[in-house]
Amino acid sequence: DSNNDLNDSEQEMVDIEYMGNNNDTDSLGEYDDTEVNVAGNESDDNDKLSETFDSLDEEQLLFDNGDNDTDDDEFMDDWTTDVIQSDCEIVCEQNMILVVLKKCRGLISMIKRSTILTLYFDAQRKRFKKALNLCYDVKSRWNSTYCMVNSFIVLREIIENLFSNKHQLHITQQQVKKLTNFELTSADWHVLLVLFSILKPFYLVTTAMSGRQYPSIGLAYYLLARLRNFLQQHNKKESLLEKRLKQLLLKKFLNYFDDENEQMELIMLHAYFDPAGFAALTEIERRSVEQTIKKSVADQASHSSISVANTLSITTTTANSENKPNANRNVKRNAMNLFNEFVGDIQYGENRENESKRAAIINEFYQYRKYVIEFNEKHEPDAGSVIVFWRTYGETFSILKGIAKKMLSTPATSVPSESCFSTSSALARKERARLSGEHPCSSVFLKDKIKL
Incomplete structure (x- = not known):
């Protein structure tokens, strides 16, 4: 039962808007003790984490379920109408962006599906006083992609700390390996910064209109x-x-x-x-x-x-027909009258x-x-x-x-x-x-x- 309750709570979707707010940040106080102290004194944190999770079985169960339901995390809509979808014209730069965005989406999904990673990430946000949280994007909505990229740039230090401390966290080796695959290199961060600078004007224009x-x-x-x-x-x-x-x-x-x-x-x-x-x-x-x-x-x-x-x-025609005597109707019309009637009057x-x-x-x-x-x-x-x-x-x-x-x-x-x-x-x-x-x-x- 406890596994099912935990699994249900983990299935909640991350809001596409900025999920983090002051109320969310204030409620993280109870998770302060779960933050990993890399410099030393890890025993207290380890004890508390071990008390919270008797074993890694529950975490592994969530991780396995996450692998099966990865596609459910992506928001879908009917956006294909009148849109060019051919992949034959994709160039190197576009493929580079696609790889980085897949890493970002995968990292968000993994953090959301892991209780340990979620607690660690929230504790780090509390420590660095960041109200903003990571958010999903919709593939067909540039503004949502801009919001996701913006959240990564704002939380860059926390994300890098997560990658650096992944071996000190109480997660399985399989999760460590998967987290390593999502790790962002300096080139990846450069791509995100370029995307941010290019998509921001589109975001501002859409907001204005x-x-x-x-x-x-x-x-x-x-x-x-x-x-x-x-x-x-x-x-x-x-x-x-x-x-x-x-x-x-x-x-x-x-x-x-x-x-x-x-x-x-x-x-x-x-x-x-x-x-x-x-x-x-x-x-x-x-x-x-x-x-x-x-x-x-x-x-x-x-x-x-x-x-x-x-x-x-x-x-006028009605009035004239009423006023003219019947005798005038039989008068023969000359050529000029016939011409005027044919071409019409000049207005x-x-x-x-x-x-x-x-x-x-x-x-x-x-x-x-x-x-x-x-x-x-x-x-x-x-x-x-x-x-x-x-x-x-x-x-x-x-x-x-x-x-x-x-x-x-x-x-x-x-x-x-x-x-x-x-x-x-x-x-x-x-x-x-x-x-x-x-x-x-x-x-x-x-x-x-x-x-x-």
Whole structure:
């Protein structure tokens, strides 16, 4: 029974987020005595460990079960849709990263499945005052890999101590051998540092676009442009590995973003109305967006004019048919009348209205460019700068203001909308749970009071 209880407790998954917190660290006091004193005085620690574990049978059982269930530790999701999965293009640098990440995942799994290693690791975290703990990653989520790499870098000293003291720990020879296989060399640590520096911008961009207060997709183009620039630029201090990984990432970045013309054109259209996104657009891209906007405005004006003209034509025809005597209907129509009827009437008012609309939108483009440049000179690119801009200058633009409202209401990710639904659901549950008379009364609708 004790073996089963211990095994069940060991099966708990390590949270993908930062598991270590102050409460977790504070609770490690009871394990302080399990820390191994390498310099000497190991007898007390050995006695306490031997009292905790009468034999290594339990540890061996956990270790054996861990070997059978290694795949269960890896988080899986349906990420293969529209993703290139071919291994034929894997190069040396990618294989090097794969080897290091497998070591990291294996070490985390081994520590989690061994009570002795867990106690030792937690005691070391307590000693070095590290609240952060090792965390798993999801293969298809770069941010989770960044978090795992970050945890290894922060806890590097503790991990190296674990490898150095593995022979002093009360673990089996089989576990010692397996721990040796997971040992990270100086080259492995270099790979982790390079991965950390390259993945951090992607982590920060995702965090910025997924925030609850993020207003729109307009800022997405600015962030993507900065990411592209980060991958394209190299400095003398970068190692060959870092430069090579940037080249590989840039190739995939262009494949999933720049090569998707329809997707990129849509993002640029939204970005035009965000001061930060506007600054990231080239002059050619700005003119292309303005042409799209002018065409959209002209089509909308033409559609409304046709609707009005058709209505007036029907009204005029009806009135004329009622007022004309029956005798006039038999008058023979001349060639000029037949020609006008065939080609249709000229809408002079519509042409003047379209020209006026076209002149107005061109003038607004000019004013918008002027105000955006002035605004960007005084404000740093920020998620909330777009709101400040349109609150300040919105009334200046009669046409662009309405388009901006539609464009800037689109979030970059689904996080804000999901958060909105979660918040409303929580509020609804709280309101339903309150059984005061006021709430049920406000939820009752009488049929005779509803006007349909």
